[in-house]
Amino acid sequence: MAEITLKNIVKTYGDGFPAVNDVSLDIADGEFMILVGPSGCGKSTLLRMIVGLEDITSGDMLIGGNRVNDKAPRDRNLAMVFQNYALYPHLSVFENIAFPLRLRKTLSNDEIKEKVEKAAATLELTEHLDRKPSNLSGGQRQRVAMGRAIVRDADAFLFDEPLSNLDAKLRGQMRTEILRMQRRMGITTVYVTHDQTEAMTLGDRVALLRKGILQQVATPRELYEQPVNMFVAGFIGSPPMNFVPAQMDGTTMKLPFVSFDVPVGLRGAIGDREWVMVGIRPERFEDVDLIEEGKVSDGVTFDGKIDVVEWLGNEQYAYLPYELPQIRVEGLEEIEDDLGGETMQPQLVVALDPASKIADGTTAKIWFDPSRLHVFDMASGENLSLTVPAQS
């Protein structure tokens, strides 16, 4: 077991393009770290530099305190799980797990037996060790493949989008298996994914990258509640955060659909900016009919024209179109592209309690608490509300 330390890691390709740009990251011993971001953000390149598949242009890569920049992949003692997971139909489950150890020729038969049995116990495969893979269920077969990685006694497990190859049914099942294995073994794990749901459900911490630059490293909850910038705020959460341009007029904040007095705490953060970008998560809105009467005056209520309501059983989403003010924001399009191009649709997505009776084509009273808003700088995308002391 070991910690993995990345110090100012840079990867530049022949054409000068920096695929990874000055990334520093400490992955603690036993930690489950997720590398996530849109395609081309550098997450896979980063993982490959840890494994030794990509040369490091500059910076230091340390595993267990030792610099490994120039070490061959095999000498780094890491296990890429599911890299090659073919099971051999005529070998027993035991032998399917054991044979890579035999290949190394450094262990006695007794030592191999002990390791395989230990791995099998971790994976609940003990009673299947003498069987052939064809007699196992789909999930059990995947656990055999994991067993092959476990018996290596690697310092860390690495996963490169391991679920992308699976059909939708197996994906959820495998996610649970991976999490269970990691928790039981407490082994340092680095896991690359483009899927924010995987990132949020699996990781102790999540490192979010964009264009080769590390944006934020935090627990899933912190990323969700305290995103450092618009990109992080827009990437994490489904449906994504609503971004609405807001004009300041003294202490009044004018959104396209409602104006209100800015909470005192936010005023300092906004400073003398005329325009800011406001971020509101869909679940921060409420149907005013469903909240306690005493609470109504604590927030802002507005009349929203409901275009469509999607009822999903455990929740429902209402879509409220609005007029976008004529304002061009430098760099916004780029952020949009990285977030999949749907951030700045001039419509609010509002998550409603399934009990809400709000219907298509009506005008409804919608409520939100302005102290739960995120306020971003229009130019830099920086989250200004993070400087505000947290409010309950």
Added chain:
Amino acid sequence: MPALEVRLRATSPELLSLPWRVPLADWDPTRVAFRDIPVGPSRHLVRFVDADRRLWALKSLPRRVAQREFDVLRVMETRSLAAVRPAGIVVQPQDDDAVLVTHYLQRSWQYRRLLMRVAPDATAHRSRLFDGIASLLLDLHRNGVYWGDCSLANTLFTRDGQVIQAWMVDAETAEVHPSLSDGQRRADLDIMVENVAGGLLDVAARRGEFDGGVERAFAEATSVANRYTELWDLLHLEPTVDAGATDTVTARVRDLESFGFAVDEVRLESDGDDETLRLRVDVAGRRFHAEQLRALTGLDVGEGQARVLLSDLRDLRARWEQDLGHHVPEAIAARRWMLEVFTPGVERAHAALSGHGDPVQAYCDLLEVRWLLSEQAGNDVGDDRALDALARRHTPGGSAAEVSFVELPTEELPALTPELLEELGQEPPPELP
């Protein structure tokens, strides 16, 4: 729910009319001409379909993965690398499914069938097979392709003269880079060694030879990596030569050509020392003999076949020169060889094998068998005895020709009937992540 999208690079009417809207697993074997070709352990469903008298391999997998594999195979095709040729990709309306369509590789063998029939002590055959894998991996790496899952099950084999050509059939994990780092190459080699050892061990277990098989499997798998490293080092050798030492340069070029590498450029660079130069040789491809034969005869064959045929041509030229007592230009000799030796020879050899397999390969086999029989007899036994041996499928042990008798040619593959499918369903192939 995505709409159906069929993209095919082959306008075969029967292929177009396959039930693309339906998941591959649900295709009706009484309506679709499936062929029974067992595949190794695969994480995705693979089916072989006969359409317009050609065989196609169909693989069902998630859309993103299918698209990536299709793209990698397209690149490999443009670089003339030995991989199955992509014929299309079909995005299906269900879930996240797509079907990748590739051309079935004609006259190819799977290692499992080959090795099940080739005894462990048939070292000549086995080393041909392993050379094929080493050469394939070398070719891929020289062209910036990282495989990530090179294994016996992901490879098909075809005969090419006296060598075996290996083909990549599964590119799910493959990546194309401008060039590979040493780390990528080493990791790919490590994966290959483990996979090949596993595959060999599996065959040994199937043959009931597991106990003795462990050591052998590991030694053989390691030998593939050693073979690769030898070739890689040969290509990347940069000796220091004395200025003006043309012999060294010529010898280096010949050395590479003898392995089939065609030299693209020779560079001599000063190390700052006036007396010595560093010799660098850039290699274009591994078709040195094939290009020579094509220039002489117009025949477009594999490097292995070309090597055999060129040697046949040169033997005859030498004999004619001896008979005539004067020099015969190579182009003249080539024309006569084509007409009087090669063309009738191909016909007779192919007929001796009842018209099975590749006609040019049949002729290469005839030459090999004749040589081996002559060596045993101590004198030239002539074509007839060799043809007879081929026809009786009784050739000298260790001959490359022996391999052609161990497997059914593609054309004779049985249809995959509903009954057979059901039978297979009782013991499904392992289905993995």
